[in-house]
Amino acid sequence: MPKTSAFRVIEGSIAAPSGFRTAAVFCDIKRLGTGKGSNKGQKRDLALIVSEVPAIAAGMFTTSQVCAAPVKVSIKRVAAGCAQAVVVNSGNANACTGRQGMKDAEEMTRAxxxxxGLKAEQVLVCSTGRIGVTLPMANVKRGITAAAALLNPSFENAQQVTEAIMTSDTRPKTVAVEFKIGEKVVRIGGTCKGAGMIQPGMSPTGTRPASGLHATMLGFITTDANIDRTVLKGALETAVAQSFNRVTVDGDMSTNDTVIVLANGKAGNIQVSARSTKARNTFQTALNFVTLELAKMIVRDGEGASHFVTVRIKGAKTAADADAAARAVANGALVKTSWFGGDPNWGRILGALGASRASLIEEKIDVGYSLPDAKKIIFALKKGQPTRTSFKELCTLVANPEFELHIFLNVGKAEAVMYTCDLTEEYVEFNKGDVSDPASMGG
Amino acid sequence: MPKTSAFRVIEGSIAAPSGFRTAAVFCDIKRLGTGKGSNKGQKRDLALIVSEVPAIAAGMFTTSQVCAAPVKVSIKRVAAGCAQAVVVNSGNANACTGRQGMKDAEEMTRAxxxxxGLKAEQVLVCSTGRIGVTLPMANVKRGITAAAALLNPSFENAQQVTEAIMTSDTRPKTVAVEFKIGEKVVRIGGTCKGAGMIQPGMSPTGTRPASGLHATMLGFITTDANIDRTVLKGALETAVAQSFNRVTVDGDMSTNDTVIVLANGKAGNIQVSARSTKARNTFQTALNFVTLELAKMIVRDGEGASHFVTVRIKGAKTAADADAAARAVANGALVKTSWFGGDPNWGRILGALGASRASLIEEKIDVGYSLPDAKKIIFALKKGQPTRTSFKELCTLVANPEFELHIFLNVGKAEAVMYTCDLTEEYVEFNKGDVSDPASMGG
Known part of the structure; x- marks a missing residue:
């Protein structure tokens, strides 16, 4: 639990804020019956998230050049800044599905x-699952009708939405907070999915930023805040930049990564605007927390992951250098396998740093480990040379399921953080191709 | 066996060319006796490669910014263009060892x-093995003296050199060819080591080229060709660019990657010079073959690898785009795990391409598979859309231990190739940290 008084964590998910109703159903997106799909067990696979009133909307989308049809549709819809519902399915990513895919994504919003009783333009759409297979639209439409009849604001329903978006996830991922703006209580709720194909690099328009970064991850955030559209858009960008865009499981960016926020104003607060610095900061702090908690849940649930590692780079020459160094270490196969064995292998860390684009001087690098959020760093290396810290002591630290790696390049002032996990045999076992099942292609 | 008449493959290794003598010994670089090192069994760990007469030398070295002491020393020595011997050890990379490391590397050349009976300046030095531990110099010196007494031109001795440089390698890697320049028979012999921490990006000076690319791999090439120094340097650069710098096992560039060629002129041919186009081409063709064969052996022996895959990108906008696309696919965790299962998962391939820096248009991409060097490509995708090829047919192709992946971006004329392998549970098992053994740190 955070120690800040700016907000408090509450039980709940995306239906915690006022005025949101949700529902999820099983409509057989994978066509288990036909023998064409995989048969990993029947689970909910289609969900609706609906605001009682029109809401301000903002979104962040994969910057992959191979981008799924629902992403293309939602980018266009979010650009208008307004939406009232999200329809989402798992089991089929509707990616690499050409013109039919675009028609189907649009048809999902129309249905x-x-x-x-809305206009198609007020509906956003997300998909996750197999790539390259068109959606079973009869099933999808049946599911939408069934879900619409079940909408309610209960936590139970919201949990079913979380179940419906899960693919390789082993745990549901939800968080909710509340805080005050003026005298009014405002809430933010969130849920997400993602465990593999994770290194999101999302931007508001799906176009790549100057420093192109790199899951299928889907994130849905609801809030009853009354907030200006531009402020919400900026707040989401800031929040995603320090959360979802800072995590990696396997270094793979998906075709479908999407984070959507809907703000319906039902809290009745004075509008959070560009000029209301205090309210803006309060909202941003809460949104940052919600997105970071969700992003960390993705890494903790990373396919096969047994260690959650925070990689902190300090003293880089430039922000791009700090980012490159953090990603090189967080994605290094040899670094990630060493953690699997609980081995504080600084040799591999230096190897990954040296091969990165970050400019550095070996003789200036300090490397240390700590427990999560601990102030005391145990250094393995100082100025590129092993310290007198015993190997055993370092091993004890790295044996923890969660620890932090601190790398001081000592050539500048830029910093970066990445949240990552180890690379395990279970990851490989899980992702190795299943030739009996063309539906195993994830997106 | 190649069908070209330009050269023929012969039995042999680095002692196949005239005037080279080699030897290898066990001198306990890992200090098995002290209980401080790992105990993976006693094997030769120090070798000498010696030319009877002063030779022209060229080298290519890791562009990692964290670069081992022997690399720094050899870069300096090779710059002079002349050498007569190479001393190499496994079991200790002499990397991240500071000033002591530099002293030790130089001391190895002096010893x-x-x-x-040479000058230290005529000796090149290479190391591979654990990182961050200084060399047991008494053992090293004992080994050098012992090896010097055993030097001879036999194939048996050359094979022992190959054994001495192996670390995680499961198979010795050697090749030799002969060809004619004028009336003289010229030979090139080569050996190398490497199985993990493999994605070399070597340059002649260890400084990164404009398009920074990315093993510990060591390669030693000998030839009795009489060749101009500048021509040899250029030929090695060309050869490495199309071989060692085009392979990846795990995307990790090492601190110690080195390829060295010694040309002693004992064949007595008319000097291969800048002006002798035909002789230059003949030499280049043979050297390209030797380096590519060795590079492919590294990938085939990749840690845990069960599939050898050639990734061919065609129709990219620029050479940098082609390279980026090839590396994205060849290093993609999800692509590599799918191959482990024998799964022709084009969804993950498109995902990796989309996330790369290569500019592309999904609707223009063709993806197909073939057997090695086969002309018939079986297409899985045409213009971004699945073909009617059955999933089974694709699976049959990908079930082969060796196959080629052909990706046509169809947006330009640039091409690139990468040689890679699948990512298996055995890779993870092999590389997971061993907390009982600080010596497991590779370099």
Missing amino acids: TALAL | TALAL
Whole structure:
């Protein structure tokens, strides 16, 4: 639990804020019956997230050049800044599905609008699952109609939405907070999915930023805050930059990564605007927390992961250098396998740093480990040379399921952090191709 | 066996060319006796490669910014363009060892020079093995003296050199060819080591080229060709660019990657010079073959590898794009794990391409598979859309231990190739940290 008084964590998920109703159903997206899909067990696979009133919307989308149809549709819809519902399915990513895929994604929004009495333009759409297979639209439409009839604001329903978006996830991922703006209580709720194909690099338009970064991850955030559209957009960008865009499981960016926030104003607070510095900061702090908690849950649930590692780079020459160094270490196969064995292998860390694009001087590098959020760093290396710290002591630290790696390049002032996990045999076992199942292609 | 008449493959290794003598010994670089090192069994760990007469030398070295002491020493020595001996050890990389490391690397060349009656400046030095531990110099010197007494031109001795440089390698890697320049028979012999921490990006000076690329791999090439120094340097650069710098096992560039060629002129051919186009081409073709064969052996022996895959990118906009696309696919964790299962998962391939820096248009991409060097490509995707090829047919192809992946971006004319392998549970098992053994740190 955070020690800040700015917000408090509450039980709940995306239906915690006022005015949101959700529902999820099983509609057989994978067509288990036909023998064409995989048969990993029947689970909910389609969900609706609906605001009682039109909401301000913002989104961040994969910057992959191979981008799924629902992403293309939602980017266009979010650009208008307004939405009232999200329809989402798992089991099929509707990626690499050409013109039919675009038609289907649009049809999903039309069917949802019809079921809810909205316009298609007010509906956003997300998909995750197999790539390259078109959606079973009859099943999808049946699911939308069924889900629309079940909408309610219960925590139970919201948990079912979380179940419906899960693919390789082993745990549901939800968080909710509340805080005050003026005298009004405002809430933010969130849920997400993602465990593999994780190194998101999202931008508001799906186009790549100057420093192109790199899951299928889907994140849905709801809030009853009354907030200005531009402020919400900026707040989401800031929040994602320090959370979802700072995590990696396997270094693979997906075709479908999406984070959407809907703000419906039902809290009745004075509008959070560009000029209301205090309210803006309060909202940003809470949103940062919600997105970072969700992002960390993805890494902790990383396919096969047995260690959660925070990689902190300090003293880099430039921000791009800090980022490059952090990603090189966080994605290094030899670094990640060493952690699997609980081995504080600084040799591999230096190897990964040396091969990165970050400019550095070996003789200036300090490397240390600590427990999560601990102030005391145990140094393995100082100025590129092993310290007198015993190997055993370092091993004890790295044996923890969660620890932090601190790398001081000592050539500048830039910093970066990445949240990552180890690379295990279970990851390989999970992801090795299943030739009996063309549906195993994830997206 | 190649069908070209330009050269023929012969039995042999680095002692196949005239005037080279080699030897290898066990001198306990890992200090098995002290209980401080690992105990993976006693094997030769120090070798000498010696030319009877002063030779022209060229080298390519890791572009990692964390670069081992022997690399620094050899870069300096090779710059002079002349050498007569190479001393190499496994079991200790002499990397991240500071000033003591530099002293030790230089001392290795002095001890070798003393044993052989040469000057230290005529001796090159290479190391591979654990990082961050200084060399047991008494053992090293004992080894050098012992090896010097055993030097001879036999194939048996050359094979012992190959044994001495192996670390995680499961197979010795050697090749030799002969060809004619004028009326004279010229030979090139080579050996190398490397199985993990493999994605070399070597340059002649260890400084990074404009398009920074990315093993510990060591390669030693000998030839009795009489060749101009500048021509040899250029030829090695060309050869490495199309071989060692085009392979990846795990995307990790090492601190110690080195390829060295010694040309002693004992074949007595008319000098291969800048002006002798035909002789230059003949030499280049043979050297390209030797380096590519060795590079492929590294990938085939990749830690845990069960599939050898050639990734061919065609129709990229620029050479940098082609390279980026090839590396993205060849290093993609999800692509590599899918191959482990024998799964022709084009969804993950598109995912890796989309996340790369190569500019592409999803709707223009063709993806197909073939057997090695086969002309018939079986297409899985055309213009970004699945073909009618059955999943089974693709699976049959990918079930082969060796196959080629052909990706046509169809947006330009640039091409690139990468040789890679699958990512298996055995790789993870092999590389997971061993907390009982600080010596497991590779370099």
